[in-house]
Amino acid sequence: MSNSTVSRRHFLKIVGVATGGLCISIALPGNVLAEKGIIEDSSTELNAFIHLDENGDTTIYCGRCEMGQGISTALPSAVADEMEADWQRVTVKQGDADEKFGPQATGGSASIRKMYLPMRKAGATAKLMLIAAAAKVWKTSPDNCYAQSHFVINKLNQQKLGFGELASIAKNMPIPDTVTLKKKSEFNYIGKELARHDQNEVVVGKRTYGVDTKMPGLKYAAMIHCPVLGGSIKSVDKTLALKMKGVTDVIEIPRFDVPFGSIGGVAVVADNTWTAQQAVEKLKVEWDLGENVVYNTKEYKQQLVANVEKPATLAKERGNVHRALKKSKHKHKATYTGGHLSHSPMEPNASVVWVQKDSCEVWASTQSPVDIQKVLGQYLKREPTDIVVHVAMAGGAFGRKFKCDYVHEAAVISEKTGVPIQLIWSREEDMRTGYYHSINAQHIEASMDEQGNVTGWLHRAAFPSIPSLFDPSLVRAPKGALSAISNHLFGVQSIRVESGDAKAHTRIGWYRAVNAIFYGFAFSTFADELAYKAGKDPLTFVNQLFDNNNKKKQKKDIKRIKAVLALVAEKSNWHNRENLPEGQGIGLAVHYSFKSFVAMAVHVEVKNDDIKVLNVDCAIDCGQILNIDGATAQMEGAVVMGMSLALTTEITFRDGAVVNSNFHDYPVMRIADMPNVRVHITDSDKSPTGLGEPGVAPFAPALSNAVFAASGKRYRDLPFKPMAV
Numbered sequence: 001m002s003n004s005t006v007s008r009r010h011f012l013k014i015v016g017v018a019t020g021g022l023c024i025s026i027a028l029p030g031n032v033l034a035e036k037g038i039i040e041d042s043s044t045e046l047n048a049f050i051h052l053d054e055n056g057d058t059t060i061y062c063g064r065c066e067m068g069q070g071i072s073t074a075l076p077s078a079v080a081d082e083m084e085a086d087w088q089r090v091t092v093k094q095g096d097a098d099e100k101f102g103p104q105a106t107g108g109s110a111s112i113r114k115m116y117l118p119m120r121k122a123g124a125t126a127k128l129m130l131i132a133a134a135a136k137v138w139k140t141s142p143d144n145c146y147a148q149s150h151f152v153i154n155k156l157n158q159q160k161l162g163f164g165e166l167a168s169i170a171k172n173m174p175i176p177d178t179v180t181l182k183k184k185s186e187f188n189y190i191g192k193e194l195a196r197h198d199q200n201e202v203v204v205g206k207r208t209y210g211v212d213t214k215m216p217g218l219k220y221a222a223m224i225h226c227p228v229l230g231g232s233i234k235s236v237d238k239t240l241a242l243k244m245k246g247v248t249d250v251i252e253i254p255r256f257d258v259p260f261g262s263i264g265g266v267a268v269v270a271d272n273t274w275t276a277q278q279a280v281e282k283l284k285v286e287w288d289l290g291e292n293v294v295y296n297t298k299e300y301k302q303q304l305v306a307n308v309e310k311p312a313t314l315a316k317e318r319g320n321v322h323r324a325l326k327k328s329k330h331k332h333k334a335t336y337t338g339g340h341l342s343h344s345p346m347e348p349n350a351s352v353v354w355v356q357k358d359s360c361e362v363w364a365s366t367q368s369p370v371d372i373q374k375v376l377g378q379y380l381k382r383e384p385t386d387i388v389v390h391v392a393m394a395g396g397a398f399g400r401k402f403k404c405d406y407v408h409e410a411a412v413i414s415e416k417t418g419v420p421i422q423l424i425w426s427r428e429e430d431m432r433t434g435y436y437h438s439i440n441a442q443h444i445e446a447s448m449d450e451q452g453n454v455t456g457w458l459h460r461a462a463f464p465s466i467p468s469l470f471d472p473s474l475v476r477a478p479k480g481a482l483s484a485i486s487n488h489l490f491g492v493q494s495i496r497v498e499s500g501d502a503k504a505h506t507r508i509g510w511y512r513a514v515n516a517i518f519y520g521f522a523f524s525t526f527a528d529e530l531a532y533k534a535g536k537d538p539l540t541f542v543n544q545l546f547d548n549n550n551k552k553k554q555k556k557d558i559k560r561i562k563a564v565l566a567l568v569a570e571k572s573n574w575h576n577r578e579n580l581p582e583g584q585g586i587g588l589a590v591h592y593s594f595k596s597f598v599a600m601a602v603h604v605e606v607k608n609d610d611i612k613v614l615n616v617d618c619a620i621d622c623g624q625i626l627n628i629d630g631a632t633a634q635m636e637g638a639v640v641m642g643m644s645l646a647l648t649t650e651i652t653f654r655d656g657a658v659v660n661s662n663f664h665d666y667p668v669m670r671i672a673d674m675p676n677v678r679v680h681i682t683d684s685d686k687s688p689t690g691l692g693e694p695g696v697a698p699f700a701p702a703l704s705n706a707v708f709a710a711s712g713k714r715y716r717d718l719p720f721k722p723m724a725v
Contacts, residue, residue, distance in 0.1 A: 004639060022052040022129070022167040022506075029718060040316040049100070050079060050126050056150060056164030058083075058090045061449065063101030064111040065367050067345075067394035067401065067693050070630035071111050073196045075119050077189040078626060082123030082182060084147035085163070087189060092197045095371030097389035104391070105368040107402055107510060109594040109690025110447035112626060116688045117181075125180035126170075134161050184624075184685060193629040210350035210392040211364030211424055218352065219248060220275035221413050221423040223406075224283060225265035225433040228656035229506050230290035236266055237284035244279045246464075252721035253412050259470055260375055260403040263433065267413050273424055280426075293656035295505035297439060300653075301337055304441035307500035308460040309335060315479045316486035319494025324456025328447030332533050336522040338442075338718035339650035341437035341511055342666060347395025349406035349429045362385045365394035367376050367402040368609050375408050380415070381475065398641075399510035403435055413695075431666060432658040435509025436651055438463040441500070442522040446492075452534030454545060457492040462500030463518070464508050475503045488593055489558055491526075491549030506653065510643060513696035516593035520697030521704070521718060524589035528705040529714070536707065538588055541571050557592065561620050564599040564682065565590045568619035571680050572601030577589045577709070583607055584614070587705025589698040592689025596622040598635075602702040603675075606711040609719065613643060613675040613703065620679070623686035635679045635695045642699025650722045659725045667723060 051059040056457040076092045079085075089242035095101045127147045134152035135142040150159045184191070194288050226232060239345040247270045266283055270276035290503035325331060351364035353376075359381060362372055369389040378386035394401050410423035440463035447456040465477040476499045485497045511517075524542075531541035542565065546558045567586065569575065577586045583606055592600040603615040618635045625631045648667045652659045660666040704715045 015246070022126070022171040023049065026251065030432075049095070050083070050122060050676045051460075052126070052167045052170075052392060053161055054164050054167050056089055057462060058085050058163070060090055061091055061093050061095045061101075062713050063095040063104050064115065065104060065106040065369070065391055065394065067106070067367065067397040068625060069634065070196055074112060074630055075115055076197070077194055078116060078119045079123035081141055081187055081189040082120045082189075083126045084149065085123070086150035087194070089150055090197070092464055094391050094393070096447060097387070098383065099709055105402065107367055109693040111598070112154060113595065113690060114690045116624070116626070120181055121179055124181055125176060128176045128179060129170045129173045130166050132173040132176075133166040136169060137161060137166070139635065147424055163338070168202070169599070175305075191625055191628065194627045195629065198585050200491045204551055207393055209347050209395045210363065211347055211395075213352040213355075213422065215352070215391065215420055218420050218422055219269050219417065220271065220273045220276050221267045221269050221410065221421050221430055222273065222280045223265050223267050223423065223425060224280050224285065225263055225429065226287045226289070227288070227432060227658070228289040228295075229263065229292050231292075232264060232268065232288045232290070233432050233655075234286040234288050236286075240282035240284070241268055241279040244275065244282065245423065246268075247279045248276040249250070249417055250283070251413055251416050253409055256375075256408060257381060258375060258378055260405055260408070261379070262405045262409045265433075266407075267409065267419060267423070269413060269421070275423070277426055289656055290540055292505045295653050295656045297339060297651075297653045300505070301439060301441065302338070304439065304462045304502055305335055305443075307462045307502065308441045308443035312431070312462070312498035312500040313476060314458050314496070315482045315499045316497040317495070318486075319456070320565060321456045321458045321494045321496040322511060324447045324494045325445060325458065328449065328667075330448040330450075332448075332530055333443070333445040334529060336442045336518070336525065336716045337433060338440050338518050338521065339722070340439045340506070340653070341645055341649060342431050342434060342651050342660070343400035343509075343511060344427075344431060344663075344668065345394070345396025345400040345664065347398060349401070349425040350423070351407040351410045351701070352420060352422045353407060353410035353616060355411055355415040355511065362387065362389045362407060363392055364389065364407050364409075365392050365397070365401055365405060366407070367394070367397050367399070368404065368626060370403045372407050374502070375404050375684045376411050379408060392534040398512040399514075400435060422501075426659045427663075431651075431660055431662065435507045437511035437514075437517065438465065438508050440502075440518045442518060444522060444526045446526070448532060448534060452536055452541065452544070452547060454490070454492050454530065456494040457490070458496050459522075460498040460500055461485065461518075462502040463515075464502045464504035466508050466510060468504035468508055472504065476501050478511040481515065484515060484593070489545065489549055489554055489561055490545045491551075492545070493548075499536055499685055505656070513593065513693045515696040516591060517645065517692070517700070518718075520589065520591040520593070524591065525704050525714075525716065526702030528587070528701070528708070539565065539574060541591065542588070557597075560638040561590055561597045561599075562591055564597045564619040567680055567682065568599040568601045568617050571619065572603065572615070573677060574601060583710055585709030585711070587702045587707070587709055589702035591693045591694070591697040591706060593697055596620065596691065596694040598690045598698050600698040600702040602699065602706045604703065604706040604710055606707055606713075609713075610645065611703075611707055613673070614700070615676045615678070618677065618679045619682070620691075620695065621682040621684060622691045622694065623684050623688040625681055626686075626688065629679065631681060631691060632679045634691050636677050638695025639677050639699055640669050642696045643673070643703070645676075645696075646700035646719060647701050647721050648719050648723060650719050652725050665723055665725045
């Protein structure tokens with residue numbers, strides 16, 4: 001962690017002046033989307049910016065998008081730590097869409113993992129330039145100076161110069177060839193509890209979200225889309241809508257057949273959002289529903305089950321599973337399923353777009369401003385860099401605001417009306433015509449020897465995959481989407497992974513934790529089932545599965561995953577669970593995803609099939625934590641989301657259309673149901689890994705295992721208690 005060096009060629013020598021201050025940028029390597037396989041690798045560099053005014057005020061820009069996960073506090077605080085800046089003198093600003101920030105797409109729990117060291121180097125570079133400036137003033141060696149709390153101090157006589165006093169000199173100092181990063185023991189902010197920089201604004205309602213953007217001449221729009229994916233407009237009767245006071249226009253928006261473009265629909269433009277949304281209800285639209293009108297999730301899930309309970313397409317194999325299953329007397333099999341999920345962030349899709357003859361300006365809650373530039377550039381036939389995108393704070397996203405159909409639609413309306421347009425999707429429109437986490441089925445068969453060691457593992461999975469967004473002809477998940485199965489840390493010598501057919505009938509999109517949700521559910525629930533069949537303690541049995549892994553490259557990972565499992569067992573009082581009252585139980589689960597290790601222990605009480613979650617212990621190892629407060633909040637939020645999807649939330653399609661419409665029939669967890677959550681963070685010197693998503697996957701299996709321990713009832717379908725809609 002210390003003595004990290006970076007050569008001069010890795011720094012962009014863009015040193016400018018703003019009101020006499022120091023403004024530096026530093027080149028940062030890496031491309032999150034390329035790593036995730038979403039786009040091809042790119043040579044585009046990332047840049048971080050620090051601006052220091054002559055009065056000492058410091059602005060640190062965050063190039064990644066803030067959507068409640070705390071990234072705009074965590075990353076700038078790493079810069080401030082290495083810079084020796086006083087956090088009270090720092091203002092954080094969100095970076096707008098600009099290639100100087102590189103790919104700003106925020107997802108995959110990759111922001112800190114990719115930006116941690118580069119941002120620290122940016123701060124360390126600024127510190128050395130300020131020290132060099134002070135040494136020049138004092139006519140001494142930089143070795144005789146050090147920085148502390150927004151000052152440079154002379155070791156020889158304890159003289160001080162404030163950062164602001166040095167800014168105009170520092171701007172002309174050479175960029176250092178190398179930087180030495182702090183040791184962990186020297187951190188001021190990294191690894192500590194740090195309040196979010198915008199906490200007060202959020203509490204008093206002053207934080208500006210996408211829905212808050214206003215400007216002179218603004219008109220407001222609401223949308224209605226075809227309820228079935230692939231459908232189109234046959235006719236529109238606008239009469240009643242146009243008669244409403246305040247309605248100025250009704251506009252048909254054709255499908256724009258590019259990734260993240262609009263699926264097509266009808267927009268109403270009015271003097272305010274309420275009027276626009278009421279007028280949409282007055283439209284009489286006749287739709288051509290298209291081929292996906294056949295989609296019914298109840299029957300589709302049954303078909304997925306049939307597809308995984310018979311031989312499917314080979315994706316990966318090692319050893320000989322069929323021989324292991326045939327020779328063993330001890331076998332077990334189970335099928336696990338899950339329904340579609342809606343992102344349903346508290347702030348629905350919202351953007352303001354003003355298309356003019358020679359310009360296009362956007363204000364949007366987004367996870368990917370660069371995709372907005374790309375899509376609008378294609379639509380308007382302009383260079384993407386000509387599209388100005390201001391990134392607003394997003395009131396939740398979970399993957400939905402990676403897609404920019406709602407921004408494209410606002411651009412279409414603005415282009416046709418000639419005025420700036422604010423488009424806000426209603427909750428119903430968001431829930432009925434959005435992107436969804438994939439419906440899925442998994443079938444596992446395993447063989448065990450006399451000692452309870454697993455000798456063979458056959459795993460079939462079927463789910464419409466995210467790549468179907470880009471290639472609708474896909475009828476099964478590609479091999480890469482199943483790699484998490486074959487790469488799992490369980491040490492089973494014979495394993496076979498197969499992919500079942502699953503054509504997409506709706507838009508499948510990234511959802512917090514993505515495929516780890518259903519893989520984690522199947523892995524940890526099935527392991528618990530095997531433990532009971534073998535007559536072993538589930539904790540001992542899972543550790544045994546990891547013990548059997550002989551891959552040298554995975555030994556360190558196995559040590560870490562077993563450590564979080566042991567930690568959560570200790571903190572949850574697992575070893576004394578026999579003393580729990582009747583009807584109570586504790587379930588364990590552990591999962592590795594996004595390069596992080598998360599274990600959960602869920603303590604429940606079950607009475608007459610009513611499940612009450614009492615306590616949840618979470619143990620995480622995601623390397624070096626930047627902000628303990630933020631990390632704790634991420635795990636607490638993961639429990640909320642995991643509990644919702646495990647117990648109640650499911651999107652149902654009937655005749656091609658979503659039946660759910662709002663939170664009354666898509667019931668997310670309420671505050672009265674919140675259990676006591678205890679978060680246990682391992683102290684690690686490892687580089688940071690993912691944090692936002694890994695906490696979701698272990699909850700559902702831990703809950704399922706807890707319910708079984710408490711009642712003897714095993715749940716294999718998510719959610720456990722779906723609402724009839």
